[in-house]
Amino acid sequence: MSTLSLTSAFSLLLKRDLVLAYRRRAELVNPMLFFVLVTAMFPLGIGNDAKLIEAVGPGVIWVAALLAALLSLDSMFRSDYDDGSLEQFMLSAHPVSILVLAKILAHWLVTGLPLFIVAPLLAVLLNIPASAIPTLMLTLILGTPVLSLIGSVGVALTVGLRRGGVILSILVLPLYVPVLIFATDAVKTAIVGIPTTAQLSILSAMLVGSLVLAPMATAASLRISLS
Amino acid sequence: MIIRFFHQMGSPRYFYSVAGKMIPWFMTSFLITLLVGLYYGLFVAPADYQQGESYRIMYIHVPAAWMSMFIYVVMAVSGLISLVWRIKMTEVVVISSATVGASFTFLALATGSLWGKPMWGAWWVWDARLTAELLLLFLYLGIIALHSAIEDKRVAARAVSILALVGVVNIPIIHYSVEWWNTLHQPASITKFDKPSMDMSMLMPLLIMAISFKLYYGAVVLMRARAEIVERERNTRWVQEMVEQEVK
Numbered sequence: 001m002s003t004l005s006l007t008s009a010f011s012l013l014l015k016r017d018l019v020l021a022y023r024r025r026a027e028l029v030n031p032m033l034f035f036v037l038v039t040a041m042f043p044l045g046i047g048n049d050a051k052l053i054e055a056v057g058p059g060v061i062w063v064a065a066l067l068a069a070l071l072s073l074d075s076m077f078r079s080d081y082d083d084g085s086l087e088q089f090m091l092s093a094h095p096v097s098i099l100v101l102a103k104i105l106a107h108w109l110v111t112g113l114p115l116f117i118v119a120p121l122l123a124v125l126l127n128i129p130a131s132a133i134p135t136l137m138l139t140l141i142l143g144t145p146v147l148s149l150i151g152s153v154g155v156a157l158t159v160g161l162r163r164g165g166v167i168l169s170i171l172v173l174p175l176y177v178p179v180l181i182f183a184t185d186a187v188k189t190a191i192v193g194i195p196t197t198a199q200l201s202i203l204s205a206m207l208v209g210s211l212v213l214a215p216m217a218t219a220a221s222l223r224i225s226l227s
Numbered sequence: 228m229i230i231r232f233f234h235q236m237g238s239p240r241y242f243y244s245v246a247g248k249m250i251p252w253f254m255t256s257f258l259i260t261l262l263v264g265l266y267y268g269l270f271v272a273p274a275d276y277q278q279g280e281s282y283r284i285m286y287i288h289v290p291a292a293w294m295s296m297f298i299y300v301v302m303a304v305s306g307l308i309s310l311v312w313r314i315k316m317t318e319v320v321v322i323s324s325a326t327v328g329a330s331f332t333f334l335a336l337a338t339g340s341l342w343g344k345p346m347w348g349a350w351w352v353w354d355a356r357l358t359a360e361l362l363l364l365f366l367y368l369g370i371i372a373l374h375s376a377i378e379d380k381r382v383a384a385r386a387v388s389i390l391a392l393v394g395v396v397n398i399p400i401i402h403y404s405v406e407w408w409n410t411l412h413q414p415a416s417i418t419k420f421d422k423p424s425m426d427m428s429m430l431m432p433l434l435i436m437a438i439s440f441k442l443y444y445g446a447v448v449l450m451r452a453r454a455e456i457v458e459r460e461r462n463t464r465w466v467q468e469m470v471e472q473e474v475k
Contacts, residue, residue, distance in 0.1 A: 182407075
C-alpha cells in the first residue's frame with residue numbers, strides 16, 4: 001500500500017468503480033431511461049404545439065438532465081459507505097480529495113455520459129434544429145461533470161442519513177441553477193444562430209472551478225459524515 | 228484583554244451568562260429603534276411622488292432583504308471559524324442564525340410580493356433580485372433540513388458549516404447568473420421605478436430600521452444560542468446545578 005503512487009491509486013479506484021458499475025449493467029441504463037422518460041412527458045403535458053415544444057425544448061432537456069443527475073447522485077458513495085471501504089479511503093496515505101475525484105469521475109462516466117449520448121435523440125424529439133444540437137452536446141459535456149462535482153458535496157454530507165434523498169435535492173438543486181441558466185441559454189442562442197462562445201466559456205469556467213474546489217469540500221464533508 | 232475575552236467567550240458557560248446579560252440590552256434597543264424607525268418611516272417621511280404611500284413597505288422590505296444576506300455571511304464566517312478552530316460557540320452561532328435568516332428571507336419575499344402587486348400588477352415576477360432571494364431561501368432551508376436530519380448536533384454543526392461555505396461561494400455566481408438570465412429572457416416588461424437618490428427624510432428611517440433589525444437578530448441569535456448551549460451541555464454539572472436552582 002505504501003508503495004502505491006497517487007496516480008496508480010487514482011486509476012485503480014477509477015477502474016474498480018467502473019468494474020463495479022459494469023457488474024450491475026441494469027442500473028447503468030436507469031439514469032438514461034429516466035432522462036428520456038421525463039423529457040417525453042413534457043410534450044404530453046404541454047400539448048402538441050410544435051412551436052411551443054421547440055421553445056421549451058432546451059429547458060426541458062436540461063431540467064430532465066438535472067433531475068437524472070440528482071437521482072443518480074445517491075449511488076456515488078452509498079455502497080462504499082455501507083461496506084466500509086469509504087473509511088479505508090479516509091485512512092489511506094493519499095489525499096482524500098484526489099481519491100474522491102476518481103470516484104466522481106467514475107460516477108460521471110457511468111451516469112453523466114449516457115445522458116450526453118441520448119441527448120441528440122431527445123433534441124430531435126423536441127424539434128430542436130440540427131444546427132443547435134452540437135451546442136446542446138457541448139453544454140452537456142461541460143455541464144454534467146459540474147452537476148456530478150457539486151452534487152458530490154451534497155452526497156457526502158447526506159451519505160450517513162437514512163432518508164437523505166429529499167434533503168439532497170434541497171441542498172443541491174439551488175446550486176445547480178447557474179449551470180441550468182447558462183446551458184439552456186447557450187442552446188437557445190444557438191437555435192437563433194448567434195455565437196455561443198460566452199456561455200460556453202462560463203460553463204467551462206464553472207467546470208474548472210468546481211473541479212478544483214468541489215473535491216476538497218467533498219473530502220471534508222465525508223470526514224464529517226464518517227466521524 | 229480582548230484576546231482573553233475571546234477565549235472566555237469560547238466557553239459555553241461563560242457565553243451563556245454573558246449572552247443572558249446582553250439579551251435585555253439588545254431587546255430594549257431593538258424596541259426603541261423599531262418604534263422610532265416605524266414612526267419616522269410611516270408618519271414623518273413624505274409620500275413618494277410616484278408610488279404614494281405604498282412605498283412605505285420598503286421600511287420592512289429593504290432591511291429584511293439586507294438581513295437575509297448579512298446573516299448568511301455571518302453564518303459562513305462563523306462556519307469557517309468553527310471548521311478551522313473548532314470553536315463550539317461559533318458552531319452554535321451558525322445553527323442559531325439559520326432559522327432567523329430564513330425568516331428574514333421569507334419576510335423580504337412576502338413584503339416584496341405585497342409591494343409588487345400594486346407597483347408591478349403581479350404578486351410575483353421572475354425578476355433577478357426576487358429569484359436570487361428565492362434561491363437564498365432554498366439555501367437556508369437546505370441548511371435547516373440538513374441540521375435537523377443529523378442526530379449528533381456537533382457533527383450536524385460542522386456539516387452545516389461546510390454547506391454554508393459552499394453556499395457563500397455560490398451566492399455571487401447564482402446572483403450574477405440570475406441577473407444575466409433575467410436581462411436576456413425578460414425584456415423590460417417591468418418598468419421598475421427609477422431609483423432616485425433618496426431624500427434624507429426617507430433614508431434616515433430606513434437606516435434606523437436596518438439597525439433595529441440587526442439588534443433584533445442579535446437578541447434572537449443569543450436567545451437561540453443559549454437554548455442550544457443548554458441542550459448540548461445538559462450532561463455537564465453547571466447546567467444541572469443551574470436547572471436545580473431554577474426548580475427551587
